[in-house]
Every structure is written in structure tokens, then in C-alpha cells.
Amino acid sequence: MEIHRFEKAWLGFALLLIVGLIATITYGAVGPGVAMISDSGGTIDSSALGEHEQFSDPGVRQVGENEYDVYVVAQQFIFRPGTNEPITLPADSTVTFHVASADVIHGFSITGTNVNTMAIPGQVSKITVEFDDPQTYGLVCHEYCGAAHHEMAGTIEVVPQSEFSIEGTDSGVADLTDEDADADGGEN
């Protein structure tokens, strides 16, 4: 079959472009280490979140110096915490979100950042992010989850280190059980 000279050149260019795209993304993953959402969060019985170690009392836990775990339950039509009270975090910290759904599929997206994951019943989404400066972020459910989907939103407040303290009595460092340490061992 006859392939025209220009056709050949174009074919070469197209292949180069494709390989280039794959290469840049691979670099992104292994170089700066942009980790993907994966199966590392594990599975969960979404109808029994109330009996779960962490999700029965979702919220912020300190797991190291400047390192925090945040457990969030997504359900029609709120984030717990997030909607009724903001999720408060200190600046210059590394935060791992664990998101589980109690009913249908929801989204979990922090506007203006690349924190973006689905909350699928039966699965736990795990995503780690660094917060630098104090700022208020919007948290939106970006997957249709029922008739009041457009009301499902919340806020994340990143405050200066000095103003940060973990409220409540039972969710502080003391909560750092073996369970947590395990969950952290399997970091992305």
C-alpha cells in the first residue's frame, strides 16, 4: 500500500506526541510523585459505618508532627464533618483524607486544589495532600447524589499553626491506635 510522504511525516509526529504525553505523565507519577487514588483505602461495609473504628466518629486526628488523618462520611446531603462545621486544619501540614459514603455515590472535591475523588459505597477513598498557607477552601459534592445534590457542600479552613488545636476530648493524639499506624503504613 502506498503511503504518501506527508502521511508518513504526520504519522511520525502523531506517534511522537502520544509517547511524549505518556512520558510526561509517567514522569509526574514517579518524579514529583503525584499519587493516584487507588485501592489502598480498602473496602468497608457502608451500611454499618456507625460501628467502624474511625468512621463512627469522623473528624481530624493527629498522626505525627504536622501530619493528620481526616475521616469524612459523605451522605445525602452533607459531609460529616465539613458541612455543619468546617474541617479545620493547620497550615504547613500533610493531610490524608479517608472518605466513605454511607448511602449513594458522592464526589469529594476541594475547589482550587487537586483533591478530587469519588466516594463509592463499599470503598474508602484515600488521598494525601499538603496544605501550605492559611486559606478557606470550598468542598463540593460533584457527583449527582439525589434531589438536593446542589446543597451538598462544605468548607475546609486551613488556619495558622498557632491557632490550631484539635477540639473534643476523644479525637486527639490519644486516638493514635495500632489501627491508625497500620492504615498509614500502607501509604499510597
Add this chain to the structure above:
Amino acid sequence: MVRYCFAVAFLALGAGGLFGVIQALHRTGIYRGFIANQDYYTILTGHGVLLVLVFTTFFIAGLFLWAVTDSLDTPVASEWTTKLWFRLMLLGTLLAGTAILGGLTDLVPVSADVLFTFYAPLAAHPIFYIGAALIIVGSWVAGINYFRTFFSWRQDNADARIPLRTFMVLVTMLMWFIATMGVAVEVVFFLIPWSLGLISQVDPLLTRTLFWFFGHPVVYFWLMPAYLVWYTILPKLAGGRLFSDGLARIVFVLFLLLSTPVGFHHQYVDPGIPEGFKFVAMTNTMFLLLPSLLTAFTVVASIEHGARQRGGTGLLGWLKALPWDNPAFSASALAGLMFAAGGFSGMINAGMNINYLVHNTLWVPGHFHLTVGTAAALTFMGISYWLVPQVTGRPLGLRSWASAQPFVWFIGMVLMSNAMHRAGLAGVPRRTAVPQYEGFEYVSAYGSYAEMRIQIALGGVLLFVSLLMFLAVMWDTYMNPKGGRLTVNSELPAALSGPEASPKVLDNLWLWAGIAVLLVVLAYGLPLASLVGDGLFDPGSAPVPAWLAGLLG
């Protein structure tokens, strides 16, 4: 029958477009008087289903029927089967449509506010799933009938090359058979029994994965017919002929091979799926760019050839020599141009780490209104100007409206889709009735959110106007008396480099189908095995009707 298919397709297009403009006005806050916020999702389900399932499937079924019988120059194998698939698809449309519209009124106890992706555990009334399944089964019957027509032609033409248009139809249908397996299994084995209460729970991630197994290749089911038009009819409308028949065949074979094993790229941000599978899907996706890039080259080259035949000269001067006042040409050419832009935003979606930024934002509708909403839809509208007079024997009505229509669509889409892309980058989510939240605002790098909203609304209105113009032209054409001088010439010239020059193995459809299946098994075997590993219905979820939520909200 081609006429009936088109008529149903146009009705769906009209209704879907009406829903579209309601959405554009409602979600931007320009006018919220049509519907209540919670009904937005009923409208959006209707928009998605009517446009991407009903309009496309009916139009394509009709177009393919014409392409096969016209290029083989034989009647269809079985008239009876043709009636059967048409009725199956129509019945499916009526069932699904009833379920959706039922959501707007309390008079009927059905609803289906689950959007066209119907992710479990949000549940619709069973007739919605049954209707959707019937549309797909109908399309299978249609596909089988095209194959039978081809086989009976083959008996008398043992050694001839498959005519290009028939080749394209058959390859597209093979792709479609493979792709629809996922959704067929999802709906028949899981969602229908579950919505009827026969099984108590389904695994949301498994059903979602089966959906996306189908959900990506389905876009090629919309695009490949547009490519058929661009390869075989557009060059002629431009005054020339196709550049290379063989390359066109290669492009279609590549689509068959590559379009199915990529669905995971819609699940980049899903938990429960290991990173490696996502990476494989991404590599496949990137290679899937190849046939589209080749198409861009061949189609542009063929059009340029046509323009030079018409006396066009110069590096870009030839563009002026093209028949821009012929709506069939201008619609297809503008659609191709927009598809190029859509291709770029698609490359961005496909990048697994950039996808974080745009997943489920308004960027996504911005992207696919360029691809399916323009590349496919506008091409279909344009080619109707050429084909409908041929199949009805009635001359085209309202010609000057027809000439203007593609340009109105183009302008409307430039406004709507570019603003949607930008709003998406600012984090505005898709599929939401009132994206205004308390406690924070969207910040955009460029331009304000208010200005983007106005552009989306204005673009949406222009699109709807363009749609009305199209429907008026079609109505007038169907009303015209038969006979008179048809302004179209239906002869299609052969390619510059014809099929004889290309390897014969290209015509070996079974070989390609076999490889395609193999690739699917490689890409999906392991992930599906691991999803099913913890039990077919586990971790499971019982149905959650979307309307229950309405009572709370």
C-alpha cells in the same frame, strides 16, 4: 425506514435541546422559572438519554442502513427484521421516556432521576432499565441485519473488496457489539433484577465499572458514523475525492481495536481500582488518539484537494474556494473544526494526573459538547440536508435557513463550551442545579464567574435557536411535494488511491474482531476478577430511590 429513523431522531433532538436550554438558563441563574431545583435532574436525565442514546442511535441506525444498501447496491437482507429492530428501539425509547418524564409529575408513580449514567445505588423505576436495554437490543438486531445484507452480497461478489462505506459500518458494529456487552451485563444481570427486588444488593463499583466499559467506546459509536461522513461524503461536497481508501480502513480498524480497553480512564479518581490498571487504560487511551489524528490529516487533505479542484490557490487561500454556503458541507467542516478543539481538551482529560483538576467539573460537559454535541450532532444535522432529500425524494426546504444554521450552532457552541471549560478549571461542578454555595466562591485565573455564566446561557440559547432552525428546515422538507429538482447529487467519487492499493488483510473482519476481544480480556480480565473476587454483590448496596431524598431536602 431510513426516513422513520431520522424522524424519531429529530424529535429526540428537539426535546433534548429544549431540556438543554432549560438547563443552561437554570444552572447559570439567568432564569429559574421553568422548573424547581430538584426537578433539574429529571430534565438532565432526559437531556442525556434523549440526545446521547435516542437521537444518536436512531440516526446512526438509519444512516448505516442507507450506507450499506447504497454502497452494496442491494436491498436489505430482511425487511421483516428491519421492522423488528425499529419497533424494539421505539418501544425502549417510550418506556425509558415515560420513566423519566414521570419524575416531573405525581400523576404516574414512576421516575428515573438517575442521569444517563444510572450509577447504582441510586435506583430508577424498572421500566427505565428495561427501556434502555431494549434500545440496545434493537441496535444489535440492526447490526445483525447489516451483516446479513453484506453476506448475501458476498455470495455474488466473492473476490471484490468490501466497499468502503459498508466496511466502516461493519467495523463500527463489531466495536458496538463488544462495547455493549458491559452495559448489557450490568443492566440485565444486576440492575433489572435489583430494581424489581429480585436481588437485594449490587456492588456499586462493579456496576460502575461495567458501565464505563461501555461508556467510553460508546463515544466512538457516535464518532465513527461522523467519520464515515467525513471520509466518504465530505470530500465530494468539497469538490474532490477521498485521499486514501486504505488509510481510512486502517483508521477504522484501529478504532475497533483500541476503543474498548480504555474505560478505566473515566475512573481515574475512583477508589478500589489499583493504580496499575488505570495506567494501562491511560496508555491505550493515548494511542487511541492516533486514528483521530490520522483522520484529521486525511480529511483536511481531501478537502484541500477538493478546494484546489475548484480553483483555490495559495497556502491558505484554498479555504475561500470551499462551498461554505452549502449547509451539508459547512456543517460537517465546522463540526470537524470543533472536534479538533474537543480533541485537545480530551487529551487533557486522558492525562491521569491532570484529570484530578477537571474530573466531574463543568470542563467535562464543555469537552463533550464539542465531540458528541458538535462533531457528531452537527455532522448528522448537516448530512441530513444532503441525505433527507435523497431518501424522501422531496427537495430541501427553507434553504437560506439551512445555510445559516451551522454557523449559528458554531457561534453558540464557541460561547457555551469555552465558558464551560474555564468554569470547570475554577472548580465549578457539573450536574448541579444551582452551583452557588455558602462559605466560598469560585476564583478563576482569567475572567469572572459571572461573565462565564452569561456566556453559557447565551451560548445555550443560540444553540437552541439553531436547533429550531434545523427542525424547521426538516419539517418544511418533509412537507414539500415529491419530485421537482433535488439540489443534491448522490454520486460518490472513488478515492484517489483506491482499495486495490491497500492490503487485503484489512478486509478480514474476523481477525480484527478477535484481536479486539483479546485486548479487552487483557485490559479488563484482572480488574474485573479482583472486583468479583470479594463476591459478585459485595460490597453491596440496596437501592436508594432518588426521590426519597427530595422529601428530605
